[in-house]
Amino acid sequence: MEEARTMQVDLGNLMAFDSGHDFPSLPSSREELVEKCLEKGTELVQAIADALFNLPSTEDVDGPIVKLPQPTTKLPREKHLPKPKPPTKWELFAKAKGIKNRKKDKIVYDEQTGTWKRRYGYDRVNDDKDIPILEAKATDEVGSDPFAERQADKKKRVEKQNKNRLQNLKQAATAHALPSHIQLAATALPITGTQAAPKKVSKEELGNVAGLAATATASGGKFDKKLLGEKKPKHEQKHRKFLPVAEGTGQGSQEKEQTDRVLNKLLAKNSHEILNVNKAVTMYNVKKEKKRSKQKRDDSSNSSKLKPQKKVQKKPIKNGSATKGYAKKGSDTKGSATKGSAKKGSAKKGKSK
């Protein structure tokens, strides 16, 4: 078969390119054109098949399998070439010393129990928690816990290893050779000065920020242009409320009510007999909690047995004024409650807005 035209066959891609042929005149009808194209195409495909079937093939269940050569057309890569990883600190050290990596088995024989156990993981060979007795050495302090010390040691070793790993990864990151499944994330911004980490701002706080800025305007941000999706502020930004200039009939005078409120507030503060039950209860609870937490702190630091027993003393109950809003203990609580309830109405009026 003579090939008058130039034909390039890229067997790796199963592609054939005939650059010699040129359509001198396009055939008039589309079908003829298509036929001609197919004819030429058949020729090219036949040429590829010739080369393909002449390759050495191995017989397989499904059919003959041939080994294709490498494609000759150079095509651009889709991703950059991976950069080689810089050697880690241990790798450098091992290379310098000539230490070779030895393959370790997963199952190791445990002498203590006489069975085969894992080298790491659940139910492993040299587990710290399996040691029942640790003999005291002469160098040990009196009162130190050797088991806790062993645990602390292990923790330190693990932390050191993590730090070294992080350093190695940082080095790889600077060389742009970080492994694909690892990402380094900054947990906190570097701060000069204080050691405190910046607090994470919550969603609510972010929502309030716009409201904070709005208080700078005289109208309290009511007429500010809002962004898409921004909601109205939750409560009025205006902190001063003025009475209306002209008042309607049917209601009591608002001015009178306002002055009444102020007066009652003043009286309530200086009166000894009015009791706000809610406030009293809250104050009592807070005091109790503080005491409890203090006791807890003290208990954890000292052993409870060595501490002298504190006598819980009750305050002497005085009649009348001295309590001043503190709840009276014992049998008097009921009495004070009833007393308070008689004045409760006025007290409530005084305390509420």
Add this chain to the structure above:
Amino acid sequence: MMKIKTPKKGRIKRELEKRAPKLVETGRKTLILQGTKTSGLLNSVLTEIYHLKKESSVRYTRRNDNVRPFESGGETSLEFFSQKTDCSTFVFGSHSKKRPDNLIIGRMYDHHIYDLVEVGVENFKSMKSFVYDKKLAPKMGSKPFIAFIGEGFESVEELKHLKEVLLELFRGEVVENLNLAGIDRAYVCTALSSNRVLFTHCALRLKKSGTIVPRMELVEAGPSMDLVLRRHRFPNDGLRKEAMKTAADKPKKKEKNVSRDAIQGKIGKVYIPDQQLGDMNLPNKAKGVKRERREAKMNKQANGHASKKQKAGSD
């Protein structure tokens, strides 16, 4: 303070490793999507391309208004999609009065646009309109034969570019071993003029011939269309150079001056240049040296006086 983030599941780790850049690359995935407006014809073109490349492509069916590959800001969405789906080739279809039935075929390098070619589709005939023996129908995922006819593909830059892009789109997986029984499709691209290419997909019928090589017969099966070249964007040279780099390109540097011996192992020679001991500077100015120099100086002066005296004496 830095934290090391690793995936908690092995499956995710394996996915990430699949997407990582490799020394030798396997086939590219294609993203097929559409723009603000498409025509019925274009829709069928896109779906047929998707069917031809079922295993290695992703089809987005929604409209994407902000994708404009030829404009400077309009490629960010495409790059984002490419990153999310790990597709480095895309086929973007759109229809407008100025550019009816428009297809933009583009490639990416490192999830950034590498090159683009814009073609218009004319004389489209869908797969369903062809009637042929169903036994010949090509199976999904089989490796195709590709034939390019016409000298335009070599002489015209844009056609050359289009040839490369079409090859990359349709060649399928790069495999080493091929089963000869599974050959059943061929793509034929003919350059009809300097800006028109006839593209058609055919099924192969292998007929018995006298030799091992069977006689090929092409039966038109799949979609057939005319591609009219419109705009294009070539890759810039620096990027092209970088993308064409392969691992085998840089030969391993030969270690000079190193030889191996059976007995001694690795041997190298150490060459020391000649040392001029007289010209060399002493490394540290020891106090003794200074004193010696002072004494030498004094002695010289004393000798000088003595010689003068001698001279005077002689005279």
